[in-house]
Amino acid sequence: LMVWLRRCTHYLFIVVVAVNSTLLTINAGDYIFYTDWAWTSFVVFSISQTLMLTVGACYYLTFTGVPGTATYYALIMTVYTWIAKGAWFALGYPYDFIVTPVWLPSAMLLDLAYWATKKNKHSLILFGGVLVGMSLPLFNVVNLITVADPLETAFKYPRPTLPPYMTPIEPQVGKFYNSPVALGAGAGAVLACTFAALGCKLTTWTYRWMAA
Numbered sequence: 001l002m003v004w005l006r007r008c009t010h011y012l013f014i015v016v017v018a019v020n021s022t023l024l025t026i027n028a029g030d031y032i033f034y035t036d037w038a039w040t041s042f043v044v045f046s047i048s049q050t051l052m053l054t055v056g057a058c059y060y061l062t063f064t065g066v067p068g069t070a071t072y073y074a075l076i077m078t079v080y081t082w083i084a085k086g087a088w089f090a091l092g093y094p095y096d097f098i099v100t101p102v103w104l105p106s107a108m109l110l111d112l113a114y115w116a117t118k119k120n121k122h123s124l125i126l127f128g129g130v131l132v133g134m135s136l137p138l139f140n141v142v143n144l145i146t147v148a149d150p151l152e153t154a155f156k157y158p159r160p161t162l163p164p165y166m167t168p169i170e171p172q173v174g175k176f177y178n179s180p181v182a183l184g185a186g187a188g189a190v191l192a193c194t195f196a197a198l199g200c201k202l203t204t205w206t207y208r209w210m211a212a
Contacts, residue, residue: 018076021052039180046137046184054192058199067115074107106136129196133188
């Protein structure tokens with residue numbers, strides 16, 4: 001019974017964690033739309049992707065105890081995102097906004113930290129968290145290189161009205177001292193450790209719930 005329950009719980013979490021992660025990162029390329037706030041949005045989206053990848057990948061990794069599972073989790077997120085963006089594309093949304101698998105290399109670093117320290121959970125939290133936090137904003141720059149030109153996209157897909165909270169007040173030039181990648185990486189490195197710990201804790205809670 002416990003084996004069956006454990007498997008069912010694992011598959012449930014595959015759906016819940018991976019789908020929610022995808023939903024929270026699905027618009028991660030949209031900072032290009034908001035030209036005046038592009039760097040601000042880039043930092044926020046980079047951090048959100050970092051945290052969602054870390055918590056889910058660490059859960060998968062510690063649940064299975066198999067190095068490589070974090071990369072598998074990132075692959076699930078990537079495929080889910082492609083499917084969702086494909087649906088948006090069918091509705092006329094520019095599909096080239098985020099199709100680059102930015103999560104995969106960061107997840108590989110998580111796997112490496114877990115494997116290289118002989119499955120040490122605390123090393124995974126500290127080293128893995130820092131590695132993901134530092135690397136993902138860097139990999140996310142690939143989106144800046146591969147997406148369509150912002151002005152061209154804006155004219156091709158006009159938005160007649162903007163909600164009040166998205167209306168630019170003034171151009172935010174140099175808001176983060178021209179280094180949004182450094183800001184995203186610094187904040188991400190600190191926060192990702194916390195979320196890595198939460199991901200590991202999810203495994204503990206899952207097993208405790210099953211044992212109760």
